[in-house]
Amino acid sequence: MNLAMRITVIGVGNEFRHDDGVGWAVVARLAERAEQRPLPIGTALLVCDGDPARLITLWEAADLAIVVDAAHAHPGHPGRVHRLDLDSERLCPPGGATSSHGLGLGEAVELARELDRLPGRLIVYAVEGADSSLGTGLSAPVAAAVEPLTERIAEEITSCGGPGRSPLRDGTHAASLHP
Incomplete structure (x- = not known):
């Protein structure tokens, strides 16, 4: 029997705090892209507010979990993307990037x-943000990072998950993938 690899992509953040919504934007773009170029069977596209218990619940059964979150860094370079493979790197990259949430991904x-x-x-x-104040819409440098990051994640998923069909669409708090 050929079992599909369980892949979970989780966009973390709050779409009503400008750049903190980048994780949700990437997941929404992956869902749109999957309509034309399907992701492997067993791929779930999810969104979460960053609560540690919810994150653990969303990723615990996955063979591969990819989390996309906004980060703050000092000094910052809005739109810069850090890739952290927890098999080989520590959670926070050099330079002090951290989650934009009080109780974060590290916890x-x-x-x-x-x-x-x-x-x-x-x-x-982790995508470095410029603006986490109240409001909708990503800053220009963060918005410019969404498409290349979406493609990078889609390639990574496809290379390890094999051919497939449409992803399972789901979310926390009955949230829509399309802001």
Whole structure:
């Protein structure tokens, strides 16, 4: 029997705090792209507000989980993308990039590690933001990073997940993938 690899892409953030919505924007773009170029069977596209318990629940059964989140760095370069493969790197890249959430991704990873609920492989894409104030819409440099990051993630998923059909679409808090 040929079982499909379970792949989960989780966009973390808040679409009502400008650049903090980049994770949701990438997941929405992946869903749009999948209508023309399907992702592998077993791929779930999800969104989450960053709550550690929800993140753990979303990624724990995955063979591969890819998390996309906004990050703050000092000094910052809005739109710059950091790729962190937790098989080989620590969660926070050099230069001080961190999640834009109070209780962040690092805490979720450490809690999942203690509970033995990490996915088979966890990759984090952290996009440096410029504006996390209240409001909708991404800043220009962060918006410019969405399409290249979407393509990069789609290629990564396809290379490890094989051919497939449309992704499973799901979300937390009954959230829509299309803002």
